[in-house]
Amino acid sequence: MIGGLFVLPKGIVKPKEGKAELTQDAARTANRDGGGPATNGSKADASSGPVSAEAGPTTSPEGPTAAAPHTAATPVQRQELNRLLGQFTKAGTSAQKAEAATLLARRYENVQRFDSAGYYYEQVAAAQPGPQALQQAADAYFQAFSFASSDERIKLLGGKARDLYTKVLAKSPDNLDAKTNLGMTYMASDNPVKGVTLLREVLAADPKNERALYDLGILAVQSNQYDKAVERFQQLVKVNPKNVNAQFYLGVTSARTGAKEQARAAFLTAKSLSADPALAASVEEELAKLK
Template identity: 50%
Template sequence: MSKGRVALVLSAVVLAVLMALLPKVIINKEKDGALTATGENAKPSQQEHDPNHPGHEDHAHETEGAANSADVHITASPAQLKEIADLRDKFTREGGAQAKAKLAEELGQKYASIARHDSAGYYFEQLAQLRPGERSLQKAADQYFEAATFAATQERTEQFGKKAQGLYQQVLKNNPANQDAKINLAMTYIAGENPMQGVTLLREVIAADPKNEKALYNMGVLSIQSTQYDRAVGRFQELLAVNPKHVEGTFYLGVALAETGQKQEAQKAFMRVKELTNNPEVEASVDSYLQRLNSAQ
C-alpha cells in the first residue's frame, strides 16, 4: 500500500504491524529491490543458501550460536543438525529406490521443521522423482513456495518461485481441482512477471469456490496493495461472511473502510479485531489507528 495514498497518517508502529499482517503469500518489494514477504509470526529470511549445492553441506556446519542472530533460520540444535547430516549421508549412499524415497521424505520433513525451506523443497523434489504423485509434488512445491516467500534477495525469490511454479503446474496437471495449489501458483505469478495471470487464476478459484477463504483474502490484500479500496471492502466482506472470526480479514476491512471514508464502519471493524485477538502488537496497532480515526473527525 502506497503511503502517499493513505488518507490517515499512520505511525511507524501501525504501519509495521499492518505489514506484519500481510499474508505470507503476498510478496512486497523493498526499497533496495529485494522482495520480502511478511505474515503473522513470519519466519526469518532464507540467507544466501543455494538449494542445488551437493548434499546441502552448509546446514551441517551451522551451530547453536545461530540462535543469537535474528536474521538466521529458525534455530536448529547441534543434535538436529547432526541427525540431518547423518540422514543426508545415508541418502547419498542408499541405492534402493524405496529406501531412498523414505530418506528423502524424512530429510524434507526435518529441513521444513527448522525452516530450511529450499533444502526441504530439494529433498521433497527427490521424493517426487522416486515416488511420483500429487502429494509428493505438492510437498516440494509448497517448500519452494515458502523459500521464495522468505528469500533474502530478488534473485532467490525468482529462482525458488520458478521451481514452485513448475511443480505446481505438475500438480494441477494431475489434479486440476487442487485449489490450494492453484492459489499458490497464482501468487508466484503475481510476484513475478505475469501478475494478471495470477489474478485470473485467483478469480477462477473464487468462481469455482466462492467461499474459498485463502483466495478471497489474497484478492482483498491485492486490492489494498493496488489502492483499489472499494474492491478490497467487497472482498473482505465476502471473506467475513464465510468466516466472521478471520482476524486479518477484519483488520484489513477496517483499513479499506477507512481509506474509502467510511470512518464509523472502520471503527466497528477495528473494535471487532480487538474482540478477536489478544495479540498485544495487533491491539496496539488497532488502538493507534482508532486514535487517528477519532482525531480526524
C-alpha cells in the same frame, strides 16, 4: 501507501512499499529468508543437490545469523541432518532413497529450511512419482519463496514452486490450494495478470475460498484499489467472521475509503478475536486516527 501507518503484530500481514514484498506477505509468511551464509542469500541452499547440515545457517549466542534469521538448527539437529544425509547418499533402492529423503525434508521443515525441504521432497517425487510428493515439494518451495528477501531468491524460489504447482495441477486440475499458490507465484513474476486470472478462477470454482479472497484483497491494496479491497475483505468476514487478518484489513481499507464507522467496527472485532497485546496496540493506534 498504507505502509508505515501502523505496526502490525506477529501473524498480521502488513502492506509494504514493494510489489514483490506485498505479494509475499499475501502468501502469509514473514519476509526474512536470507538463504544461509553458504549462499549469501543468492540461491536455495539445497536446490542443486544435497548439502551438509554444517553448511547451513550458523548460530551465535544471540541466536540465528543475519543471513538466515529464521533458521537455527541446534548441534543435535545438525548431527541428525548429517546422519540422514548419509543415509540418503548411500540409499541403494528407490524405496530407500524416498524414505531417507522424506525424513530429511521433514527435519529441514522443523528448522524452517524450506528450500532444502523442497529439494528433498522433489527427490521423493523422483523416486516415487505421485501428486502428493509434488505438492509437498511445491508447498515447501512456496514457503521458502514467501520468506525470500532478495529479488534473486524470489525469482528462483517462486519459479521452483510455480513449476511444481503446474505439474500438480496437470495431475489434479481441481486442486484449488495449488492453483491459489500458483497464482501468487505469478504475482511476483513477469506475468502478474496470469496470477490474478488464476485467483479469479479459484473464486469462480469456490466463491467462499478464504485464501483467494484474502490474496485478492491484498493485491487490491497493492494497486491502491481500496474500494475493491473493502469488497474482498467484506466477503471474507462473511465467510469467516473470526478471521483476524480479514477484520483488521477491513478496518484499514474502510478507513482509507472514508467509511469510519465500518472501520471502527472491524478494528474492534479484530481486537476482540485476539489476545495479542501488539494487535491491541495497533488497533488503538488506528482507532485514534478515526476521531
